[in-house]
Structures are given as C-alpha cells and as structure tokens.
Amino acid sequence: MNIAIIGAGYVGLVTGACFAELGNKVICVDNDPEKIALLKKLKMPFFEKGLDKMVKKNVIAGRLVFTDSIEHAVKKSIIIFICVGTPPKQSGEADLSYIENVAAEIAKNMLSYRLIIEKSTVPVETGKWIEHTVKINNKKGIEFDVASNPEFLKEGAAIYDFMHPDRIVIGAESEKAKKILAKLYKPIKAEIVVTDIKSAELIKHASNSFLATKISFINSIANICEKTGADIEKVSYGMGLDKRIGRAFLKSGIGYGGFCFPKDMDAFIHISDKIGYEFSILKSVRSVNENQKQVFLKKIEKELWIIKDKTIGVLGLAFKPNTDDMRFAPSVDIINSLTQSGARIRAYDPKAFEKARPLLKGVTFCKDPYETAKNSDALLILTEWQEFKHINLSRVKKLLRNPLIIDGRNIFDPAKMRKLGFKYISIGR
Ligand SMILES: NC(=O)c1ccc[n+]([C@@H]2O[C@H](COP(=O)([O-])OP(=O)(O)OC[C@H]3O[C@@H](n4cnc5c(N)ncnc54)[C@H](O)[C@@H]3O)[C@@H](O)[C@H]2O)c1
Numbered sequence: 001m002n003i004a005i006i007g008a009g010y011v012g013l014v015t016g017a018c019f020a021e022l023g024n025k026v027i028c029v030d031n032d033p034e035k036i037a038l039l040k041k042l043k044m045p046f047f048e049k050g051l052d053k054m055v056k057k058n059v060i061a062g063r064l065v066f067t068d069s070i071e072h073a074v075k076k077s078i079i080i081f082i083c084v085g086t087p088p089k090q091s092g093e094a095d096l097s098y099i100e101n102v103a104a105e106i107a108k109n110m111l112s113y114r115l116i117i118e119k120s121t122v123p124v125e126t127g128k129w130i131e132h133t134v135k136i137n138n139k140k141g142i143e144f145d146v147a148s149n150p151e152f153l154k155e156g157a158a159i160y161d162f163m164h165p166d167r168i169v170i171g172a173e174s175e176k177a178k179k180i181l182a183k184l185y186k187p188i189k190a191e192i193v194v195t196d197i198k199s200a201e202l203i204k205h206a207s208n209s210f211l212a213t214k215i216s217f218i219n220s221i222a223n224i225c226e227k228t229g230a231d232i233e234k235v236s237y238g239m240g241l242d243k244r245i246g247r248a249f250l251k252s253g254i255g256y257g258g259f260c261f262p263k264d265m266d267a268f269i270h271i272s273d274k275i276g277y278e279f280s281i282l283k284s285v286r287s288v289n290e291n292q293k294q295v296f297l298k299k300i301e302k303e304l305w306i307i308k309d310k311t312i313g314v315l316g317l318a319f320k321p322n323t324d325d326m327r328f329a330p331s332v333d334i335i336n337s338l339t340q341s342g343a344r345i346r347a348y349d350p351k352a353f354e355k356a357r358p359l360l361k362g363v364t365f366c367k368d369p370y371e372t373a374k375n376s377d378a379l380l381i382l383t384e385w386q387e388f389k390h391i392n393l394s395r396v397k398k399l400l401r402n403p404l405i406i407d408g409r410n411i412f413d414p415a416k417m418r419k420l421g422f423k424y425i426s427i428g429r
Contacts, residue, residue, distance in 0.1 A: 001184055003027070004077035006070060006102050008035060010046060010259070010325070011119060011151050012083030014158040017051060020058035021163075022187045027073040028066050039066040047324040047351045050159050070102070074109035079180060081119045081149070082106075082130075085259075092266030094123055103130045107137035107144075114144045115180050119151050121204050121264055123271040127171065127197035145177040148197045150204035155258070156322030168192045171200025205271075208264040209282055214249040215256045216288035222252035222428025223295065232428025233410060252428045254334065254382065254408035255292035257319035259327040262289075293333050296408050299425050300338070303404055304378055308342030311401070313376035315369055316383025316409070317360075318352035326355040330408075331382040335360050348372040350385055373399040384409040393420050 001024045005016040008030040016028040030036050035045045042059060044052050058064035067073060074080060084098040099120060106116055116134060118127060131146045138144065148171030153161035168190050172178045178194060185192060195203070222232040232252045240247030256262070265286050272279040304310050319329035326332065329352075335345050345363045349356060353365045366372040369388065373379050373396045381388060389411050397403045397420065405417065407426040417424035 001025070001079055001180075002077040003184075004029060004070075004073035004080045006030075006073070006080065006082050006106075007084035007098075007120070008039060008045075008066065009083065009085065010048065010155055010158065011153065012081070013039075013045075013055070014048065014051060014153060014162055015081060015083060015119060015151065016064060017054045017058060018159060018162045019184070020061075020064040021054055024063065024184070026058075026064050027076060028064065029068065029070050029073045030066070031068060031070075033068055036066050036068045046355075048155065048158050049322060054159060070105045071109045074106050074114070075111055078113065079115050079117065079184065080106055081117045083119045083151075086120050086122055086263070086267070088263040088266050091270065093270040094121075094263070094267035096122065096126060096129070099126065099130065100133055103133040104137045107134040108139075110138065110140075110142045110144060112142060113176075114142070115147060115177050116144060117147045117149045117181070118201075119149055121150060121208070121260065121267075122148075122201060123205065123267050124198050124201045125271075126201060145172070145174045146197065147172040147177045147181060148200035149181065150200060152204075152207065155325050156320060163188060165190045169200050169203050170194045171197040173197060205264055205268045208260055209268050209285070211249050212256055212261045212265055212289070213281065213285045215251075215253075215261075216285040216292075218250045218252045219255065219292045219295075219427075220288055225428040230429075235428075252410065253292075253384075254296045254330045254427070255289040257328045257330045258325060262286075262328040293330055293337075296334060296406075296427075297337055299406055300378065300380070303406065303423070303425060307338060309344070310342075310377045311344045311346065311375060312338055313366075313372040313374075313379040313400075314345055314347040314363075315349075315372060315379065315381045315388050316385055317347055317349035317356040318383050321383055321385045322351075324349075324351040324355050326352055326359055329356075329383075331356075332359050334380075334382065334408075335363060339363070346372050346374075346376060349383065350387055370395060370399055375399070375401050377402050378404040378406055381405065381407040381409050381411060384411050393417075393422070397421060 003024050003026045005012045005028045008028040016026045020026040042056050086094045089095045127146050168185050170181045225232040236250040240250045269282050317331045346366050347363050348366045369391050404423045410426045
C-alpha cells in the first residue's frame with residue numbers, strides 16, 4: 001500500500017520504517033529540513049536501537065523515501081498518517097496547531113479518496129476537528145475518511161513494540177476506513193480493537209494516565225516505606241504478583257518523565273476540565289510526580305548538608321534507559337536545582353549527552369562513570385542504564401571523595417553496597 005507519514009519523529013520514523021519493512025511503499029515527510037537532510041544521508045536524528053539498519057534496508061529496497069513536501073506525499077499516497085508533535089502549551093493544553101496545519105495541507109493536495117489517520121496522541125474530539133478542517137479546505141469535495149490509530153510504542157523498544165503490540169486500536173467510522181486499516185495491519189499478530197474515533201482517542205489518554213497513576217501510586221507507597229522502615233522493592237513485588245495489579249510500572253524512583261506521560265497527563269486534565277469534569281485523581285498523580293523530585297533533592301541535602309561548592313557526579317540523564325530522549329527528563333529539574341544551589345555537576349549518559357547539553361548549563365560532561373565519580377562528593381543515579389548495574393564499584397569507591405551513592409532508581413542491593421563500604425541511599429527502603 002502507498003503510505004504517507006507526516007512528521008518523521010520518534011513515532012513517525014519508526015512507523016514509516018516498520019510499514020516499509022512489512023512491504024508497503026512509504027513516504028516520510030518532515031518540515032524540519034535538517035532532519036530530512038540527515039535521513040537522506042541515512043543518518044538517524046535520534047537514537048533508537050535497530051532503527052538505522054531498518055531504515056537503510058528499506059531505503060535501498062526503494063520502499064522508504066524522505067521529503068519535505070507534504071504535497072508530493074499526499075498526491076502519491078492513499079493512506080496518510082499524522083505523526084506530528086502535540087506539545088503542551090503553558091496552560092497544559094495540547095497544542096494542536098501542527099495537527100491543524102497538516103490537516104489543511106492534506107486537504108489542499110488530495111487528488112482522490114484519502115484515509116487520514118491521527119497517530120499522534122490527541123485529546124478526545126480532535127478527530128472531529130481534523131474532519132472539519134479537511135472539509136473546509138477540500139474545495140473540490142474529494143471523498144475522504146478520518147480515523148484514529150493511537151500509537152503505544154515505547155522509546156527504547158520502539159521497533160519491537162510496533163511489530164508486537166499488545167493491541168492495535170482503530171477508531172474508524174466508515175467500512176472503507178476499517179477495511180483499509182485491517183488490511184494494513186494484517187501482517188501484525190495482535191488483537192485489533194475497532195471503536196468509534198472518540199473512544200480510540202480516549203483509549204490512548206486513559207492508558208497513559210493509568211500507567212502514570214501506577215508510578216505515582218508506588219512512589220507514594222515508597223514514601224510510606226521510608227517512614228516506617230518497610231522495603232518498597234518487597235512491597236511492590238508482593239503487590240505485582242496479583243494478576244489484577246501486575247508487576248509492570250510498579251517501580252519506585254524519581255518519577256516519570258519523557259515526551260508522553262507529563263504532557264498527556266496535562267492534556268487529559270485540561271480537556272477534562274474543559275468538558276466539565278474535575279479529574280482529581282490525575283491532578284494528584286501529577287503533584288505526587290512533581291514532589292518525587294523534591295523528595296530526592298531532600299535526600300541529597302540531608303547527606304551533603306551544604307550543596308554550594310560540592311561536586312556531584314550524575315549517572316544517567318535520559319528520561320529512561322535505551323533512549324537519548326531528554327524531553328521532560330527528571331534529571332533536568334534535579335540537576336538545574338543543584339546547579340542553582342551552587343553545586344558543580346559532572347554527568348555521564350551513554351547516549352543522551354548531545355541532547356542534554358543545551359538543557360544543562362554549566363555541567364561538565366564526562367566520558368564514562370569513572371571520570372564522573374572522580375573527586376565527587378556524591379554520585380547520583382538518575383537513569384537505570386544496564387551499563388551502570390555492572391560498573392566496578394570498588395573502583396568507583398576509590399575515585400569518589402566521599403563513598404556516597406544516592407540512587408534514584410534502586411539499581412543496587414543496599415546490603416551489598418553497605419558491605420562494599422558505601423553510604424547507599426535509595427528510594428523507599
Ligand atoms: N515518543 C513516543 O514514545 C510516543 C509514543 C506514542 C505516541 N506519541 C505521540 O506521537 C506524537 C509524535 O511524537 P514524537 O515523539 O514522534 O514527536 P517528535 O517531536 O519526535 O516528532 C514530530 C515531528 O513532526 C514534525 N512536524 C511538525 N510539524 C510538521 C508539519 N507541519 N509537517 C511535517 N512535519 C512536521 C517535526 O519536525 C518532528 O520531526 C505525539 O503526539 C506524541 O505524544 C509519542
């Protein structure tokens with residue numbers, strides 16, 4: 001099938017590469033000329049395991065091309081996925097101006113029937129507005145459908161998630177749209193949930209906010225563990241074995257970040273307020289998440305007393321492992337707060353330092369965990385990269401000025417760390 005993907009970011013590029021891999025002809029469009037120039041040279045604009053190989057293979061096979069021309073892509077493709085960003089405005093409301101622009105551009109360039117699919121995460125009723133925008137810009141009255149097909153992939157495992165999803169959600173209201181999407185997704189073995197467009201939009205917001213709720217819930221329990229001497233790792237293990245609860249997303253830490261949860265929570269709260277429902281659970285989830293960074297900063301202050309002029313090593317900057325994505329990473333608020341208090345920060349991340357550099361002024365970026373630890377008064381762990389679980393702790397101890405590790409991701413066993421002679425502070429235990 002001929003597919004256009006508008007927006008070649010984390011979602012669009014992975015979607016485009018995977019559909020090409022499945023044998024479709026895909027045109028990926030982006031209005032960022034630098035991104036398109038990079039992609040044409042087969043260079044990835046961000047790190048995602050396996051993506052470079054998949055893109056290269058499909059470009060060479062002639063199934064995947066890149067352009068900055070929506071006009072060209074829309075003229076050539078029956079199926080058009082909208083994968084542009086939906087960033088938060090100051091108020092928390094989703095900024096849907098990119099979606100509106102793209103919908104209008106599609107309408108102006110359609111030659112015959114087009115299926116326009118929103119893959120970006122959007123508030124409920126956005127589909128209705130896309131339809132309206134296409135209608136008023138579709139001067140020739142060309143037939144089209146709008147559908148919703150929210151994406152659930154996780155950065156760091158994006159290709160696997162796309163090819164092996166827990167479910168595929170299709171919000172479509174015409175038989176033609178349902179048929180096209182069913183055919184497109186046929187090679188992927190997963191249950192297809194077909195709904196109306198609004199329900200599909202809500203499935204995405206509801207899923208993300210439920211996962212965020214699990215994280216804030218377990219962080220609240222971690223805070224109770226700290227006050228009572230219980231161990232959050234044991235509590236969450238005991239809870240997670242209950243199939244009704246499940247073990248995923250019951251890991252306590254410094255809170256969730258990334259481009260999805262914080263902004264989707266804000267957008268969901270905003271749209272709920274707008275339609276007259278006070279979503280108080282989500283407001284609490286959000287404030288617990290914000291507070292968790294303060295909980296961590298207080299631990300640092302408790303151990304170091306005065307932050308000014310202390311050297312603090314930081315392992316991990318990305319909002320989670322296996323990605324270089326720094327958007328809404330908790331490390332940014334934590335490091336900037338320490339820098340403002342006068343600390344000198346030395347930091348290391350296996351992949352994210354290029355994206356971190358503009359966000360973290362005055363930070364010294366190190367080449368590995370050992371250079372980071374050297375002469376530091378404390379070592380913080382902010383992202384649970386696999387690499388950190390295997391560092392030579394005896395070497396780290398010798399390099400630190402003070403054998404203090406404050407771990408925001410609970411990657412080590414406290415008893416083992418004590419035995420090695422560290423003062424080891426973690427979350428909820
Ligand atoms: N990143 C994730 O893990 C993830 C997962 C599921 C859903 N989503 C959702 O998918 C959407 C995209 O997220 P992302 O992380 O891929 O964002 P991104 O910022 O990485 O990519 C968006 C791309 O759209 C391009 N763009 C913006 N306006 C355009 C226009 N008019 N024409 C062509 N290109 C345009 C931008 O240049 C950018 O490259 C968001 O709504 C997000 O919430 C993201």
